[in-house]
Amino acid sequence: MEFRDYYALSQLYTEYALAIDSGNWDDWPEFFIDECIYRLQPRENYERGFPLATLAFESKAMLKDRVYGVRETLFHDPYYQRHVVSAPAVRKWQKDRIESEANYAVFRTKLSEPSIVYNVGRYIDVVVRTSEGLKFASRECIYDTEMIPNSIIYPI
Amino acid sequence: MSDEQPIFPEELTWERPDSSRIPFMVYTDEELHKKELERFFYRNHWNYVGLEAEIPNAGDFKRTVVGERSVIMVRDDDGSINVIENVCAHRGMRFCRARHGNRPDFVCPYHQWSYSRKGDLQGVPFRRGVKRDGKVEGGMPKDFKPADHNLTKLKVATRGGVVFASFDHDVESLEDYIGPKILAYFDRIFDGRELTILGYNRQRIPGNWKLMQENIKDPYHPGLLHTWFVTFGLWRADNKSEMKIDDHGRHAAMISTRGAAGKAGEVTDVSSFKDGMTLHDPRLVDIVPEDWWNGPTAVMTTIFPNVILQQQVNSVSTRHIQPRGHGEFDFVWTHFGFADDSADMTRRRLRQANLFGPAGFVSADDGEVIEFSQESFDSNPSHRTLVELGGREVGDTDHMVTETLIRGMYRYWRKVMEV
Numbered sequence: 001m002e003f004r005d006y007y008a009l010s011q012l013y014t015e016y017a018l019a020i021d022s023g024n025w026d027d028w029p030e031f032f033i034d035e036c037i038y039r040l041q042p043r044e045n046y047e048r049g050f051p052l053a054t055l056a057f058e059s060k061a062m063l064k065d066r067v068y069g070v071r072e073t074l075f076h077d078p079y080y081q082r083h084v085v086s087a088p089a090v091r092k093w094q095k096d097r098i099e100s101e102a103n104y105a106v107f108r109t110k111l112s113e114p115s116i117v118y119n120v121g122r123y124i125d126v127v128v129r130t131s132e133g134l135k136f137a138s139r140e141c142i143y144d145t146e147m148i149p150n151s152i153i154y155p156i
Numbered sequence: 157m158s159d160e161q162p163i164f165p166e167e168l169t170w171e172r173p174d175s176s177r178i179p180f181m182v183y184t185d186e187e188l189h190k191k192e193l194e195r196f197f198y199r200n201h202w203n204y205v206g207l208e209a210e211i212p213n214a215g216d217f218k219r220t221v222v223g224e225r226s227v228i229m230v231r232d233d234d235g236s237i238n239v240i241e242n243v244c245a246h247r248g249m250r251f252c253r254a255r256h257g258n259r260p261d262f263v264c265p266y267h268q269w270s271y272s273r274k275g276d277l278q279g280v281p282f283r284r285g286v287k288r289d290g291k292v293e294g295g296m297p298k299d300f301k302p303a304d305h306n307l308t309k310l311k312v313a314t315r316g317g318v319v320f321a322s323f324d325h326d327v328e329s330l331e332d333y334i335g336p337k338i339l340a341y342f343d344r345i346f347d348g349r350e351l352t353i354l355g356y357n358r359q360r361i362p363g364n365w366k367l368m369q370e371n372i373k374d375p376y377h378p379g380l381l382h383t384w385f386v387t388f389g390l391w392r393a394d395n396k397s398e399m400k401i402d403d404h405g406r407h408a409a410m411i412s413t414r415g416a417a418g419k420a421g422e423v424t425d426v427s428s429f430k431d432g433m434t435l436h437d438p439r440l441v442d443i444v445p446e447d448w449w450n451g452p453t454a455v456m457t458t459i460f461p462n463v464i465l466q467q468q469v470n471s472v473s474t475r476h477i478q479p480r481g482h483g484e485f486d487f488v489w490t491h492f493g494f495a496d497d498s499a500d501m502t503r504r505r506l507r508q509a510n511l512f513g514p515a516g517f518v519s520a521d522d523g524e525v526i527e528f529s530q531e532s533f534d535s536n537p538s539h540r541t542l543v544e545l546g547g548r549e550v551g552d553t554d555h556m557v558t559e560t561l562i563r564g565m566y567r568y569w570r571k572v573m574e575v
């Protein structure tokens with residue numbers, strides 16, 4: 001793997017985090033290919049082999065449906081979120097396909113409230129090369145913070 | 157509110173003799189909370205603890221709670237289920253730290269007292285002292301009897317694969333407790349079929365535990381708060397629906413049926429009633445009617461005090477309410493399916509699970525409204541809520557424009573709490 005490729009991968013991780021922290025929810029599905037997997041799953045289910053996820057989407061179209069829900073239908077307390085993501089570890093490298101993972105921590109800040117540790121976990125990813133650069137074919141967010149502080153509205 | 161009424165009242169006062177106006181104080185007072193634990197969670201009532209399918213093999217256990225007391229639900233050698241309190245009989249340590257697992261017995265690490273799967277004390281290190289130079293040093297008193305120092309054992313009842321427990325061994329039978337009317341809806345889901353566990357979701361909601369019972373006894377809000385339901389045509393105010401309540405007023409079922417019989421296509425119709433909005437990926441509501449529904453497309457059953465049984469189209473779960481003081485509770489979702497589900501049906505249940513849970517399209521907002529209600533209650537407990545939709549009385553209805561189920565719960569609450 002050349003530095004150029006690792007740089008592109010690392011850029012993808014960083015841009016993803018910045019995008020979902022920006023509040024421009026429409027940017028989120030664009031990090032994925034059409035036939036994609038996105039899962040937000042408690043570590044307990046992951047490790048015990050239970051298939052249930054807190055959110056499980058199977059296409060970019062479903063991610064767009066989530067965005068619609070976040071913006072138009074889900075009543076919630078407004079909050080900021082801030083992702084801190086580790087440098088990705090590459091597990092498998094092929095010409096147009098990368099398996100990689102990284103640790104993440106998300107802080108939540110409600111208006112006029114202190115910031116709290118909201119959701120911490122690990123991304124387990126499959127990244128593919130497309131004509132528009134690297135995209136996620138699969139992103140699993142396996143979180144340690146199994147006791148969710150009330151709700152999760154925005155994408156992790 | 158009269159001028160004399162203090163913001164922080166010492167006594168609970170009701171505006172009316174009925175239960176149509178609920179003092180905020182029922183959600184804010186720590187003494188009332190303790191009394192609730194005594195009267196609803198530790199005495200005279202059954203509490204949900206789990207599903208048999210969570211502990212299929214001898215020695216399998218799950219740590220959970222009844223009220224605020226830690227308990228262990230464990231499968232015994234003969235296949236029966238025991239529920240024992242997670243408090244060591246020696247010096248009281250909450251010894252079991254794993255949330256689930258398989259054990260031949262339970263050992264408290266502090267001084268290694270060991271207990272069988274029934275909770276019987278089996279071993280006490282140095283019980284007979286230590287021999288040195290022909291002399292016995294220490295040990296338990298001569299009259300120490302292990303049988304007097306077992307773990308606290310709860311009474312257990314199972315039905316259709318669901319496990320309930322009670323600290324009160326004189327509690328009535330589970331069937332009498334639930335009552336025939338609501339038992340019919342219980343049995344509709346849990347008719348003896350083998351269950352398969354799909355997994356868990358957990359959330360901590362900063363609100364009084366009763367607010368979650370109310371939420372699922374409140375057919376007024378789904379079409380208004382959960383606009384996703386309405387937007388994608390899954391919910392209409394003219395859906396055929398019924399509210400059923402048991403004789404005590406404590407348990408209830410909200411039953412609704414979408415679309416006319418024989419028009420299954422209508423159930424899966426994802427077109428919007430708002431701006432022609434459609435889902436980008438209609439698989440999110442890929443609903444396929446199942447025989448066992450026997451008509452209704454959704455039945456939400458509340459078993460007082462601590463569990464909600466969910467059937468929302470193809471998604472089925474139990475939701476366990478676990479209080480933590482007056483102002484907070486944990487809400488644990490166990491999604492399941494049936495052993496004879498096809499792979500497609502399992503996928504469908506999992507997909508529809510996106511609607512529910514702490515991030516769900518039509519559930520995340522329930523936790524939010526509970527939190528914001530509690531905020532008001534805590535800041536001014538002298539005020540009261542209003543639950544007068546559909547009148548002030550309590551009873552079954554054949555429509556959803558009513559808060560009768562909430563009134564029923566507080567009628568029962570007032571009686572048991574003697575306030």
Ligand code: FES
Nearest residue numbers: 244246247264267
């Ligand atoms: S406290 Fe459990 S053995 Fe001593």
Ligand SMILES: [Fe+2]
Nearest residue numbers: 371378518522
């Ligand atoms: Fe709701």
